[in-house]
Amino acid sequence: MIMRALRVKNGELGMKDVPKPECNENEALIRVETAGICATDIEIVKGYMNFQGTLGHEFVGIVEECDAMPGLIGQRVVGEINSACGHCDACRNDLPRHCPNRDVLGISGRDGAFAEYLVLPAWNLHVVPDEVNNNSAVLIEPLAAACEILEQFHLSPSTPVLLIGDGKLAHLIARAMTRSFCLVEVVGRSESKVRRMKGHISKGYLNASPPGQKYPVIIEASGSPSGWRTAMKAIQPQGTIILKSTYSSTLKFNPAPLVVNEITVIGSRCGPFKPAITALNTGLKVDDIIDEEFDISNWEAAFKKAQEPDTLKVLFRFQKS
């Protein structure tokens, strides 16, 4: 059977006819219902990770085949995006998301979610509670990435935190922080996107008028090298910068200020899904960050919309064929 898939090849994005994927004994075949465009997808098209294949890693879908766990068939699921080998040092040390042999859905070595079907190991899947709608479920992956900060670092509620960035991930981070009793201040580039954070932050600044004070904790999620420079300016001595941004470009960097001011930098990537699912199932609302939904056939308009300065989240919706 042939299916449609939105694939990247040498920096060109295009819709292709490809065979419907087949799953091995440990994997599940999932019919995608909804998928989200992430900033990483846009960076990948620019060359980040040098990925060639079907793009997309945020999805919710229905399991159609699964020999390993037949109970999953028919269930609505989301999936952790790192597929680990299960037997290396990292895997044996409970770090499957850091398995050096891993592939990553739609990012490295495995075709992604901007297609009618995808395949993932059965143990990567989480059943979505009925109370969580598709437009929230598709945000579980980035919400888990936001919650990873809480896994890595003890953020006490009274610590002043500056969040750099006003994009999709920054919005989810602000909500994860607020839920953890920590109301962050935000510096962003889009007036409307900062305004849309209202109720989830204590203060918003535009880059044109960044805060003058210093912060003991800064979360850099701007997705741009300028965010690093803002962080270095606003961090207190012995402060901690949590780094979420990945981009294809390089920045010039002298480590001396890190040493002299004894700054800690913590790189932070994907997180475990369970806390994110629990949060959505106990009252956290996130789906108001979605601006527009497109049929996958309308992918050019969707990517255009996703890259407009005031856009937060754009989704693909798949019709059951």
Add this chain to the structure above:
Amino acid sequence: MIMRALRVKNGELGMKDVPKPECNENEALIRVETAGICATDIEIVKGYMNFQGTLGHEFVGIVEECDAMPGLIGQRVVGEINSACGHCDACRNDLPRHCPNRDVLGISGRDGAFAEYLVLPAWNLHVVPDEVNNNSAVLIEPLAAACEILEQFHLSPSTPVLLIGDGKLAHLIARAMTRSFCLVEVVGRSESKVRRMKGHISKGYLNASPPGQKYPVIIEASGSPSGWRTAMKAIQPQGTIILKSTYSSTLKFNPAPLVVNEITVIGSRCGPFKPAITALNTGLKVDDIIDEEFDISNWEAAFKKAQEPDTLKVLFRFQKS
């Protein structure tokens, strides 16, 4: 009264006649007996910190004047090099070494120790126990910087640690780690300097044959941008790089690997003197890293010797005039 001082001006080092310094009511006048050349001194001559004045921040000397604490007069002392304002946010939060108004002996805003006399606030001084000789006492400042790692980070004894660097500071770090039950592996550039670490490390590598394995903790104290690159290659996912190197040059840097591999980077600078003094007073030997002592009049030969690839520590000795 006129004294001799080794001063840096626009990147030129030279011996000058300058007035003997005068101390205010909170300061002490110290006659320098011994001073050490640090890698930072060499970087300062290259332009680091853009410092103009008398160089030198590692010293041991005798207090000659001290209105604030007359009991110090005649005592042999070492001194913490950061002079804080005492009333800013950092000072009130017990971070005087990070006071934004601070001066730093021989590094920023205060004439240093390569002179017959220096002046420091009385509360910066620590009396040296009789059991600790001058050649060990002059190493208290860099040993405190080595111990700062233990202040910042819990290093469990069974954690494999890679130390990058084989210079003066790296030698002191290796000893501080060993004393903390943590036998590090070392990658260095000089065969003789790595060999001289014997008894204080578990394994030594030369840059030509760096270790193939990965480490959960890396201490980067090479003083060179190549050390950063070695660290990024050898760090485990979710590992910690403790950054000690400061240099005047810039490196090109893409933060994505920090984020993807969730690396923590901890900048580490000066440490409190007390643990270092206690260690020297309870059996830690460090003075065998000293290669040669010079009279201050022979400063050109001393700086030449200090920059030879196989040299560790070079000292200045001052004759009582």
